[in-house]
Amino acid sequence: MALFHVQGLPIGYVAIMLALLASMGGFIFGYDTGQISDILLMDDFLLRFATCSTPGVVSTCAFSAVREGLIVALLSIGTLVGALIGAPTADFLGRRYAMSTECIVFTVGVIVQITSTNVWQQYAVGRLISGLGVGALSAAVPMYQAETAPPQIRGTLTATYQLFITFGILVAYCISIGTRYIPGSASWRIPVGIGILWALILGIGILFMPESPRWLAAHGRLDEAQISVARTRGLSPAEAKDHYITRHEIEEIRLRVEHEKATKAGWIDCFKSDNKTLYRTLLGMSLQSLQQLTGANYFFYYGATVFLAVGLSDSFVTQIILGAVNFVCTFGGMYVMERFGRRRPLICGGIWQSAWLFVFASAGTAVDPVTHPAIGKLMIVSACMFIWGYAMTWAPGVWILIGETFPTPTRAKQGSLSTAANWTWNFLIAFFTPFISSAIDYRYGYVFAVCNLMGAVVVYLFLYESSDISLENVDMMYTDPTCKPWTSHQWAPPGYLSRQDFIEQTRAAEEHKRSGFGTPETMTERRTPMEV
Structure with a gap:
């Protein structure tokens, strides 16, 4: 039985459940991202892994730029590799079993971290291993959601991945502030170890959800694919073959799979110009890179350190404020991306984010925020307004597009390449931020401001509007020579005006x-x- 109807078409509760469960992959991503900012400031962590001029005196302990950068950024190296292996894993095992396997890898990394004693390299390697699982999940989850969700709510359901990233960041901040005063290593081992719980929820829960109908069809399992579509529509298996909605969607998927079956797609096919495949590969990689270059992770990775520098007595609380803004506004982002499509929100978001980063950088550069509390407050407000715009547009929008822009044969591989580009810039920002900040201080914000404007231009010139149509029709739109990015919002399948x-x-x-x-x-x- 359908849970509700959208555009007159039935939506079942399974469609909602699979989006929420799969999005636990985003929660793991966000949780791992959010916790390190506060852990770097915890007393026991500093005493164990930082360099102390007076042993046992935490006030004399500090991380060098290299050590701090490696502890933060090695996660990104792991995610980069994980994103690349995520495609063949998802194609070979299926989307669900791939996610379960990747949760096991993440758990191994967490165990390596929490068993660290005094060797910071072990902790960093643990983050590297966890990153392998997180990166593979970041490639598999949006693809699974896009391939399985009904087209009418595909944007909203795929955006839950980003929502859960922000939720994970916020939960990490809250747990860290609750454990920071616990004596000994429990202050940082508890927030790290809790990550195993999130992996168990995803790894086990996803096995009860339907497999991607497009993956099933590609492997000759059309009857199972039909049942998978029926479940997301709230129809019983008995209704799967008779209901015109499932017949129509499965026929569309079957014809596309048969059309593409003659050519076995490999990595090299992602860079062929046929059917605008190379165009879409470069577009996906560009959008993922530009999402990192918005500057969001500058605040998520180093926010506690940044706000400590502007004179705040409790930077942990400020992190929670930023995390809460990020999480709450992502709900608005889910509505915005479904209501206004993909192009307009990303263009407006890029301009909005750029404006507030200019304010942040100018305020911090013009006056010392430590000696002028009002300037420090202005910088916090600017950061919150930036996060507001980011959470409403670029944060969910890019993950939605990665799931729905590519053709079926190369979707997994193109998604992996795009996500790998995201993690490459994630690593570069995480590792080099301590060096850049020490050299140019808050003028760093100007760099991100310009990148946001560049992102708005790239979207206007190259991105096609993919909302409200099936993945097969998205493929048709990109290969239609009469359709241009700036007119794509009017494009429809043949036979429609x-x-x-x-x-x-x-x-x-x-x-x-x-x-x-x-x-x-x-x-x-x-x-x-x-x-x-």
Whole structure:
């Protein structure tokens, strides 16, 4: 039974559950990202792993820029490698079993971290191993969600990945502030070790969800693919073969798979110009790189240190404020990306984020925030306004696009390459930020401000509007020579006048069906994209 209807089409509770469970991969990502900022300032962690001029006196302990950068950034090296191996793993094992396997890898990394005693290199290597699991999940989860979610709510369900990233960051901040005064190593071992719980929830829970219908169809398991589609639509297995919605979607998937089966796609195929494959590979890598270059992780990785420098007595609390803004505003981002499409929010978000980073950098550069508390407060407000815009646009938007931009044969590999680009810049920002900040201080914000403007330009010139249409139709749109990025919001499959006409015809078809008059002629006789 359908839980509710969108654009006149049924949506089942399984579609919501699979999005939430798979998004635990994003939660793990966010939790691991958020905890390190506060752990770096914990007394026991400093005494064990930092350099102390007077042994046992925490006030004399500090990390060198190299050591701090490696502890933070080795996670990103692991995620970079994990993102690249995530594609063949997901293609070989299936999307669900791949995610379960990656949770095991993450758990091994956590165990290595919490068993560290006085050797900082062991802790860093543990983050590297955990990063392998996180990176592979970051490639598999958005792909699984995009391939399995009904097109009418694909944007919202895929955006839950980013929502859970922000939730993970916020939970990490809250746990860290609760454990920071616990005597001994429990202050940092507890927040790190709790990560195993999140991996168990995802690794076990995802096995109860349906497999991607597109992966099943690609492996000749069309009956199972039909049942998978039916479950997300709130239909019983008995209804799977008879309901016109499942018949229509499976036929579309089947024709696309058969069309692509003749060519076995390898890594090199991601860089071929046919069907704009190279175009989309470079676009995905660019968008993921630019998401990192917005400057968000400057605040998430080093926010506690930054706000300590502007004279705040409790930078942990400021981190929680930023984390809360990030989490709450992501709910708005889910609505924005579904209501206004993909292009407009990313363009507006890039401009908004740039403006507030200019304010942040200018305020910190013009006056010393330590001696002028009002300036410090302005910088915090600027950071919050930046995070607000980021959480509403670029944070969820890019992950949605990675799941729905690429063609089926190379989707996993292109998703991995794009995600690897994200983690490459993640590493560069995490490792070099201590050096850059010490050299140019808050003028670092100007660099990110310019990158945000560049992101808005890239979206306008190169990104196609992929909301409200199936993944197979997205592929058609990119290969239509008459469609341009700035006109793509009007594109629709052959036989429809516009995107809005397509949405209205689909809604009318379902209403006609629900009224008991059978499947309308417009849905039964209209040719599929592959037949045109």
